Amino acid sequence: MKTLTYVSTKNVNELTWPTTVENITLYSSALSVFTDFQNAGPRVIESSTPADELVHLMRKEHVRMKIVVDENNQFIGIISLEDLSEDVFIKQVANGFKRSELMVADLMRSKEVLLALSYTSLKHSDIESLLFSQRNNSLQHLLVIDEETKAIRGLVSSNDVARHLRLDIDVSYSSFEQTYQSAIHGQKESSSNLKVA
Template sequence: MKTLTYVSTKDVNELTWPHAADNTNLYSSALTVFTDFTAGGPRVIESNVRADELVTLMRKEHVRMKLVVDSNNHFIGVISLEDLSEDVFIRQVADGYQRSELLVADLMRPKEVLLALSYKSLKNSDIESLLFSQRNNHYQHLLVIDEATKAIRGLVSSNDVARELRLDIDVSFSSFQQVYKIALEEDKKVAQKLRVA
């Protein structure tokens, strides 16, 4: 067993802060808002987990989306809190399913219907171009694929974009569509202030 050393905080006045760009704007690199799975692994769930249990788990973990994997840990789709809304459960029960029998596999969006962004494309883009390309996307997450390895490299969250741009938006209900609209409005306000000054 190792011995740990403790130090008094009496003479400590400073905090260590992450190296973050305070001037993130629409023209900053899109990688600024990219969650890279090589730095922090993906949040996954197996397809055979009960859907109602996943709702509780995701709320506890404070996550809004998980990648769905099979028993071999292969990517098969995504599931978000939007896919697990009470309305979705009510519709499924009305169709004859028992709430407790519904699995993640029953409610997920399978990979065959998903579109993802190329990592190479993202790397060479700015936030404005990213938002413009997603202006009609009513979801909160966009997967990013590394075409060289044919693997999901990471994702972009509309919430992360809103936070980085410091937009006045409720991130619990934001989508790329909403973030795009508000970001453009904010950019116009800044441009008008610059013209006046």
């Protein structure tokens, strides 16, 4: 057993803060808005979880999307708060399902219908190119695949992009499409305000 050392805080005034990238612009590396699962583990949920339970869990955790896994912790899809909206539950009940019996597997978007961005492509891109490629995407999250390991490496959230670029949009309902429009519109406004000497 090792003995731990304790130090007085009497003469300590500073705090350690995480390193952040300042002044992120449209021309910054797309990796600056990427959530890498090697650094921050993925938020997962088992497919057998009751859907009603997940709604409360996601709101409590303040997350809008989870990666769905099977009993072996293998990736099988994603589920977002959009997939768990009251309208979705009403449609399922109208189709004969009991709300209390609906599972995550019943409402998720399976991996067979999803497209993800290549990590290599993201690594060699800037934010402007990322937003341009997603300009018609009405969703909030984009999965990123490491093609070498054939694994989900991470994701990009339109909310993170909007926050880093300091865009004036409601991030609780944002999408890549809205973020793209706001970023391009904001860029045009700021360039039109330039004065020539």
